Amino acid sequence: MNEEIILNELDFKAVRSSGPGGQHANKTATRVELSFEISASQALSEKEKERIFKKxxxxxxxxxxxxxxxxxxxxxxxxxxxxxxxxxxxxxxxLKKPKPRKKTKPTKASKIKRLKAKKKKSEIKANRKDPLK
Structure with missing residues (x-):
């Protein structure tokens, strides 16, 4: 991406603003509209254009x-x-490329902790049952 070429490819249009300014806003064109034709740009590669269209x-x-x-x-x-x-x-x-996700495995301690929590939960539920039945 070449910023200088891109800045030369931009089209600007000034129109009346709806923002602050009172009577000034009714008389002057202070809102600036920028338009950039992506497919016609020579500063961007085809991959960059695709990424921009997508994002x-x-x-x-x-x-x-x-x-x-x-x-x-x-x-x-x-x-x-x-x-x-x-x-x-x-x-x-x-145009930023997303970081690739690194696959990770749970640690041995986290597996043991999860299994202990499951065991404790099952014991709590088992103790709710009527002992005579």
């Missing part, structure tokens, strides 16, 4: 475009920086 499927539309937006600030510039940070974070998280 971020909820954020990707039918055309294969990843969309994100930010309207936290009154400033379009800071919203753009925020959405880029969030985008890069999500992309890095999606």
């Amino acid at each position: 971020l499927s909820g954020r990707i539309n039918k055309e294969g475009v990843l969309k994100m937006a930010s309207e936290d600030s009154r400033s379009q510039h800071s919203n753009k920086e925020l959405v880029i940070q969030n985008f890069l974070f999500e992309l890095k998280e999606a």
